[in-house]
Amino acid sequence: MVHEELFARLNEAGYKNWLKAGYCLLKVRDGLCGYADTEMLNFHRSVIRNNRNLQREQQCRSSCRPRGTQFQPACSICTEWQREILRHHTNPFGMINWGNCRPWLWPTEPWEVAKAFMPRGLADKNKAEQCDAAALLNLLNFCDHFSFINQSLVIEVIRCRNHLMHSCEMLVSDQWMSHFQKSLQQLLLQLRHVPEVVAAGQQIEEMLSVDLSVHVPGVEHVDGPQMDGAELDGVEIExxxxxxxxxxxxSLKDLLYTDELDGRLIPADLKKVQSLHRFLRSHKDLEEQFRTELQSVQVLEEELQSSINMEQ
Incomplete structure (x- = not known):
């Protein structure tokens, strides 16, 4: 049976919680996508309307290109846009991932401006629906266009999200889930004027109340792993x-990033990468599904170990 190992994983309460919490974040992303697109269009227009230098509709003519957190514009138009981004950034002296952006598109593409307020690794993302919840939550946190939202609530959900994605064993407790649910409810309440966010909130509440007990449609009770096509408390196994x-x-993307200069994978936290590696290897279905990623991680670990051995 294709999903036999998944059924076994769902017998672990902590892992089931991890999956349900992750589902909630996917719904947060879905709820925020349209709202973020609309608001960044409004923000972009506002910036141009209030800056005479940007009203001239000039374009970058110097091929200004950032690298990671470093950006020294070579033209006046990119310099002006950078100044505006910093002016509206809630932490302008912190680390800003300029490498997310294509500055020559700032005058015409609101989402290129939005990416300056987000975590690294989003250079190829052209709209909100391509981003994860972390990216959109960081946008709400670091762009003062969203200052009407209680930022402590945004920060707490980001903290919960990072804990979830960096959990070495992919397990979270019932107590943690209770706190996470409360944090989500409080944040989404701030955006109750957005229909998509309200709908996402309803889906989140439904998922958090789901038992995910295993059963096959038409059969009252069946012990052990179930056939493919089974539903878990009304949720399709697929x-x-x-x-x-x-x-x-x-999780893999969060724990690994690519060096912009030579394209190498670099671990943000090697021990957590190794833990995730072991987890994927320990489940045959996941090992097969993530074969390419696991090969890359193994090469990375061997390179790092070799480097350590040479230093000793």
Whole structure:
């Protein structure tokens, strides 16, 4: 059975909580996408309207290109846009991922401006729906266009999200889930004027109340792993498998980043990468599904170990 190992993983309460919390973040992303696109369009127009230098509709003619957190514009138009981004950034003296952006598009593409307020690794993302919850939550936190939102609530959900994605064993407790649910409820309440956010909130509440007990439609009770096509308390197993894949990919992406100069993978936290590596290897279905990623991680670990041995 294709999903036999997934059913086994769902017997672990902590992992089931991890998946449900991850699903909630996927719904947060879905709820925020349209809102973020609309608001960044409004923000972009506002910046231009209030800056005479930007009203001239000039374009970058110097091929200004940032690298990581470093950006020294070579033209006046990119310099002006950088100044505006810093003026509206809630932490302008902190680390800003200029490498996310294509500055020559700042005059015409609101989302290129939005990415200056987000975590690294978003250079190829052209709209909100391509981003994860972390990116959109950081936008709410670091762009003062959203200052009407209680920022402590945004920060707490970001903190919960980071704990979830960096959990070495992919396990979270019932107590943690209770706190996470409360944090989400408080944040989403701030955006109750957005229909998509309200709908996402309803889906989140439904998921958090789901038992995910295993059963096959038409059969009252069946012990042990179930056939493919089974539902877990009304949730199709294919859907659970899909969001498990999305979450594990996000965890890998979060713990690894690519050096912009030579394209090498670099671990943000090697021990956590190794833990995730072991977890994927310990489940045959996940090992097969993430074969390419696991090969890259193994090469990285061997390179780092070799480097350590040479230094000793």
């Amino acid at each position: 859907s659970i498998s899909h969001w498990e894949t999305e979450l594990l990919k996000e």
